[in-house]
Amino acid sequence: MTATVTRPAPPRKPRPARRGISRETRELWVLMLPAMVPVLLFSVGPLLYGIGLAFTDARNTRVHETEFVGLENFTRLLGDEDFWASFQIGAIWSVSVTVLQFLAALGLALLLNEKLRFSGLARVLSVVPWAMPPVVIGLMWKLVYHPDAGVLNGLLGTDINWLADFSLALPAIIVVGIWAGMPQTTVVLLAGLQNVPKELYEAGAMDGAGTWRRFWNITLPQLRPVIVAITSLDFVWNINQFGLVYVLTQGGPGGRTRLPMLFAYEEAFRYRMAGYASMLGLAMAIVVLAVLGLYLWRQMREAK
Amino acid sequence: MRRVWQYVALVAYVVFLAFPLLWLLSTALKTPQEMALTDPTWIPREPTLANFGDAFGEQDLVGASVRSLVVALFASVITVAISLPAAYAMARHRSLINKIAIGWVLVSQVFPFILIIIPLFMILRDLDLVNTLPGLVVVHVTFTLPFALWMLQGYVRAVPRELEEAASVDGAGRLRSIVSVVAPLLAPGVVATLLFSFISSWNEFMFALVILQDPEVMTLPLTLVRFTGPEGVARLGPLAAASLMATIPSLIFFAIIQRRLKSGLMAGAVKG
Structure with a gap:
């Protein structure tokens, strides 16, 4: 080999x-x-x-003469309603998962930093999703959401097919996304919290700053580089997410959870439109780079 | 009062993090009859291990596990074998290559996989590696390499250069000083990188989905996904059991490195 x-x-x-x-x-x-x-x-x-x-009409088959078509794929992409629907879902998914994941992880990291009793258990639990294969995470949540044998309907006393419901499927997978991505974010934020110099808090306490003011004026500014780094990474990982959602819904119902990467995968390997799918990937890469560039530029300017 | 709220919040987190795991465990231990009840129970009334046995009968799970094991072993050993010299070079000679390598680690995160996987699929098809395990090994090696390289060069950097120089003063040749001085100090780092590469390959789904289409060659994650579909409730037990078993290698890995996670791995300043 x-x-x-x-x-x-x-x-x-x-x-x-x-x-x-x-x-x-x-x-x-x-x-x-x-x-x-x-x-x-x-x-x-x-x-x-x-x-x-991305600039050719390549097909994913052996018998096809590939020709250069310039920006034809791009104009087709701009006029493709399915793409825009998928793009919108991708934007909702990646922004909400990144933001909620960050808030949840920040809360957990702050709690773990307080050295409460039983925080060892929470610490171990917060690493477990990291240790699980993404496919298993997807399958596990399918069992939770299962309409008949799932625990969620049992707990809430409802009779909902969560992953097949047009309006609930996207929120349902967002919860899974938060669960799956929280560990990395928590671990990184916790490491950042532990690097904040103790003297700053002591000085803050002497000046009579309350918990909230200390958090706002000391913790957050000190954590800023770590926050910027981890949210950027999370955003990139989330917008490029594929496996988890493929296992959960395969993009259904009716394309309501079809993230851009699932859309591109279908185009490339079901319809064999290699050129078109590549343009989709390229367009997504440009969007990601632009969003990331803007975000980092603003953060750097504010930091000055 | 503040403490009370903190504990309430902590409990909420523990519940959120733990309940899907407990449900998976609970499902794996239930009988099909109990699964069919309209009111699902948390604690199985008659816990059974039958699902674990059934899981092996349902799909070719043994074969899939063996294939995953073979792919992960080859991928991790090859990754470490080819990245170790490069990591040594990167750590000892600060040069442009260093920056390029780090740059590539970042770039490879930003670009969506679809942009790479379509041409990669075409290349592998031309090399007749589609639907073969060596094809998947090649891909796993390529995509684990940047991070493995980054990890390893951190470990090499932690071995003081002076030790090597001292060895050569004592008359040891260059190779000799590397083998007898650097290698033993590097061993924990190499093991950690091996484990990391192994788990990355064992868990990997996306590339396997594209490259392996024939059920005969599918790895464990693919076989697990084939379990689902328009399934009846009766098959959920074996599915849960198989999912649990697939997680065992990763759990062992994380149990080993758990202590280092907080400080080392994420900061990139990995200590040996």
């Missing part, structure tokens, strides 16, 4: 060792090469290839 990894030549070969290149540089290349070849071949290469495909 190793042979398949290293067999084909890399797209960009390292420059042949010229006389001027030192022994150290050569050693560096030799050590880096085994790791660089697979990354270039199977991830940088495909990424560039994928961006290229």
